[in-house]
Amino acid sequence: MTGKKERLIMAVIVAVAVVALIGALVYSRTRPAVSAESDVTSVQSQPSATAQLDPSSTDPATVRFVKPVDRSTRTLFTGDSLTGGFYAPRVADGFSPLVAAALGPVENLSASRSGASLTTVAGITEVPADLDLAVIELGTNDVGLKTPLAEFESQYADLTQRIRTVSPNAAIVCAGAWGSPTDVDGYDAIIDRQCRDQGGSFVRLSAMFVDDTNRGPAGVTTEAGVSDLFHPNGLGHRRIADAILSEIGIA
Numbered sequence: 001m002t003g004k005k006e007r008l009i010m011a012v013i014v015a016v017a018v019v020a021l022i023g024a025l026v027y028s029r030t031r032p033a034v035s036a037e038s039d040v041t042s043v044q045s046q047p048s049a050t051a052q053l054d055p056s057s058t059d060p061a062t063v064r065f066v067k068p069v070d071r072s073t074r075t076l077f078t079g080d081s082l083t084g085g086f087y088a089p090r091v092a093d094g095f096s097p098l099v100a101a102a103l104g105p106v107e108n109l110s111a112s113r114s115g116a117s118l119t120t121v122a123g124i125t126e127v128p129a130d131l132d133l134a135v136i137e138l139g140t141n142d143v144g145l146k147t148p149l150a151e152f153e154s155q156y157a158d159l160t161q162r163i164r165t166v167s168p169n170a171a172i173v174c175a176g177a178w179g180s181p182t183d184v185d186g187y188d189a190i191i192d193r194q195c196r197d198q199g200g201s202f203v204r205l206s207a208m209f210v211d212d213t214n215r216g217p218a219g220v221t222t223e224a225g226v227s228d229l230f231h232p233n234g235l236g237h238r239r240i241a242d243a244i245l246s247e248i249g250i251a
Contacts, residue, residue, distance in 0.1 A: 065133055065171035065248040072107040075100060076163070076170075078125045079137030081114035082178055087220070087227035088237045095232075098241035099135065102250055117141050118152060122159045131167035135244060136160070136195070139177035139187045153190045160198040172200030173247050175240065178232070181206040201247045208232070208239050 067073060077083050077096040085094025100106045111125040118138045127134075136159065142152050163172060174195035177184035184206050192202040208214050214236030220227040227233065232240060 065250075067103065067250065068132060072105045073103045074107045074128070074130055074132045075103065075109065076125075076127065076131050076134040077108070077110040077112070077137070078121055078134070078159075079112050079175070080116055080121060080141050081112070081224075081231065082140065082175075082237075082240070083110065083112035083135075083137045084114055084224065085237070086114060086224045087222045087231045088224070088234045089220075089222055091223045093234050093237055095137075095237040095240040095244065096135065098238060099244050102241070102245050103133070115141060117145055117147060118155050118159070119147075122155060125159070127163050127166040129166055131163070131170035133248065134163045134167065134170050134172045135175070136163075136172070136191075137175040139184070139191055140179060143177050143179055143184050143187055149186055149190060152187060153194065156190055156194045157197070160194050160200065164198045171248055172198055173244050174200050174202050175244065176202065176204045176206060178205050178209055178230075180210060203240075203243045203247055205240060205243075208236060208243075214239060 077099075079096075083094070083096050085091040085097065088094045091097065096108075096110060096112075100108050109126075109128055109131075111121060113121055113124065118141075121138055138156070138159075139152070160172065160174070163170060172195060174191050176188040176191055188202075188204060188206065195202050214232050216227065216229045216233060218227055218229045
C-alpha cells in the first residue's frame with residue numbers, strides 16, 4: 001500500500017507540472033510583444049522647441065543648436081559689410097540670408113554696419129531673449145583699423161558674454177576676420193578663444209579669402225553697390241553660409 005500511495009503522489013506532481021508548463025507556453029504566445037519601432041516613433045514625434053543645454057551639464061560649452069519645429073527659429077546676425085551681403089549679386093545671396101533660408105522659418109534679427117569696427121557694431125546690437133542662434137561676424141574692419149588686440153579682446157568678450165547672459169540657451173557661431181591669414185591671425189585667435197569661452201564655435205574665413213574664386217571680379221553692379229576684389233562674391237557668401245550651417249548641423 002505504501003508503494004502505491006507514493007506512486008499516486010508522484011503522478012499528481014507530474015500532472016501539476018505539465019499543466020503549469022502548458023499554461024506558460026500559452027501565455028508566452030499570446031502576450032503582446034514590446035515594439036522597438038514604436039519606442040523610436042514616440043521619441044521622434046516629440047518636437048524640440050529651442051536650442052538646449054546638454055542635460056548632463058550646465059557648462060556653456062555644452063550648448064548645441066536644436067532646430068525648432070514648433071515655431072520660427074529666433075536668430076541674431078551681427079556684423080559688418082559681409083553680414084550686410086556685400087558684394088553678393090543680391091542681398092538675398094549674402095551669407096546671413098542663406099543661413100536664415102536654410103533654417104526657415106526664422107525670426108531674423110540683424111545688426112550690421114559697413115566699414116564699422118567691433119565696438120561700433122556691438123553698440124548698435126540689441127540682444128533679445130530666447131535666441132536659438134547668434135552668428136557674430138566681426139573683426140575684419142578692426143584688422144584694417146589696427147584696433148589694439150587687448151582692446152579688441154575685451155570688446156569681443158563683452159559682446160559674447162552679453163549674448164550668453166541674455167539668451168543662455170543660444171547656440172553661438174563666431175566667424176573669423178575676412179582677410180589673409182598673416183593679417184588676421186591675431187584677431188582670429190581672440191575670436192576663437194572668446195567664442196569658445198561662451199560655448200560657441202569658431203568658423204575661420206581666412207582660408208576662403210585666399211581662394212580667388214570667392215572674391216571679385218571688381219566693377220560688377222550688385223544690390224549693395226559696385227563690387228571690389230576684397231569682399232566675397234556670391235560663391236564666397238555661399239561658402240561662408242555652408243561653413244556656418246555645418247557648425248550647427250544643418251548643412
